[in-house]
Amino acid sequence: MARSKASERDDRRQLSRRGLIKWSLATGAALGLARWKVFEVLEDSAGTALAADAACQPTLRSVHIVAGNGGFAWFQLLWPHNEVAAARNNQFAFHAPGQETLAAGTDKVLTLGPQAPWKNLPGRRQVSAFMAGSNETHTNRPTTASTLMNQSIFAVAASLQSTNPSVIPVIAVGDAPYGDAPGAPRVSRVGSADDIVGLFNSAASREGGLLANTVDADLYTAHYQALIGLNRAAGRSTQLKTYETTQKAAGLLGTNLASVLTPTADDMNRYGINAGTRANVADLGKTLMVAAKAFRLGLTSSVIVPAMRDDPHGAFNDMGNLTSTVTSLGAVLDGFMAELDASPDDSCAGASLADNILITIHGDTPKNPLDRSGWPDGTPNNANWMYVL
Structure with a gap:
């Protein structure tokens, strides 16, 4: 069907908007102007909407869920192979034959x-499922599905995210794999969700610390900003990102973030976590809670988190426990997305954190989807896959 003149005009207008944004940012950098000054000029000359488009972060934040020791198999119950679910065969490793649905609009x-x-x-x-990598049964650090041209996609993502100012660019929980890529920042490793909180809980802001008094903390931030204003290098385009990040760090130095980042009882309820939730699902949920809060505060751009690791060979021997586990796992992921959706993205006017998030889920083995008896580790043709949102 032929396109209307109005549609063609709108496309040309959108292209010209993008061209103006790119030209303005490039010119501003060449002149040594801070990005906010470029946005201010755009707002005065072309309107608030175009300035808001320009201010959006150029790359997405990301969460990478790495399921090891056979635990990746749980996720194929959320998104089963099309033909496995459609067969409605009680011998296949799908727990709800006849209850599956198809996503709309994909x-x-x-x-x-x-x-x-x-x-x-x-x-x-919606989620995209990719056949990727090979079966790596019983490792906690699978890599074949997350390696591209000898580079880790996690490290590649972190390298791309270096354009986004953050205090700690990438966080990996436990021994979750990170890998290498040109330009990738150094990863910060923590043991658990609680330890992520500890990363941002400034010793200076705690009781008895130098900046425990709010007045002292505010004064420190003001002094640091004044120092930047007096430093002629602050106007150089090559220094802008560094100064933006360090200003954020200066503000956080006087802020005790433990109470802001620590999961609350309300968080637990929203994520569907209670006393009966399996520990490995609860651990994943708590990490996602802290990640969402850290994204909201602009503290990090990427979190890599291990998941499950329970090798569920006998899962189909207890359908009640299986259903409870899958229900909790889905609820935790839903809770995370709901929190992101309810959180405005301060780096992009009119958008939520959910609009600017990338999620990957992969693991060592999804187990054999054609055999629920003992749920064997081996997969047809040694296959493996990855889910991406």
Whole structure:
């Protein structure tokens, strides 16, 4: 069908808007102007909407969930292979034959288990499932699905995210893999969600610390900003990102973030975590809670988190426990997305954190989807896959 003149005009207008933004940012950098000054000029000359478009972060934040020791198998119950679910065969490793649905509005068929998260997302934002890598049974650090041309996609993502100012660019929990890529920042490793909180809990702001008094903390931040203003290098385009990051760090130095980042009882309820939730699902949920809060505060751009690691060979021997586990897993992922959706993205006017997030899920082995008896580790043709949102 021929496109209307109005549609063609809108496309040309959008292209010209993007061109103006790129030209303005490039010119501003050449002149040594701070990005906020460029946005201010754009707002005065072209309007608030265009300035807001320019101010959006150029790369997404990301969460990478790495399931090891057979635990990746749980995720294929959320998003089963299309033909496995459609067969409705009680011998296949799908727990809910006949209860599956198809995601609406996707380019390719995506089958959803009854406990699958994110069902209400539009088709263009639904999960994509990629055949990727090979079976790496019983390792906690699978790499074949997350390596591209000898570079880790996690490190590649972190390298791209270096354009986004953050205090700690990338955080890995436990022994979750990170890898290497040109320009990738150094990873900060922590043992658990509680330790992520500790990364940002300034010793200076605690009781008895130099900046425990709010007045002292505010004065320190003001002094640091004044120092930048007096430093002629602050106007150089090559220094802008560094100064933006260090200003944020200066503000945080006088802020005790433990109470802001620590999961609350309300958080637990929103994520569906209670006394009966399996520990490995609860651990994943708590880490996602802290990640969402850290994203909201602009503290980090990427979190890599291990998941499950329980090798569920006998899962189909206890359907009640299986259903409870899958339900909790889906609820935790739904809770995370709901929190992101409710959090405005301060780096991009009119958008939420959910609009600017990338999530990957992969693991050592998804186990054999064609055999629920003992749920064997081996997969047809040694296959493996990855889910990406």
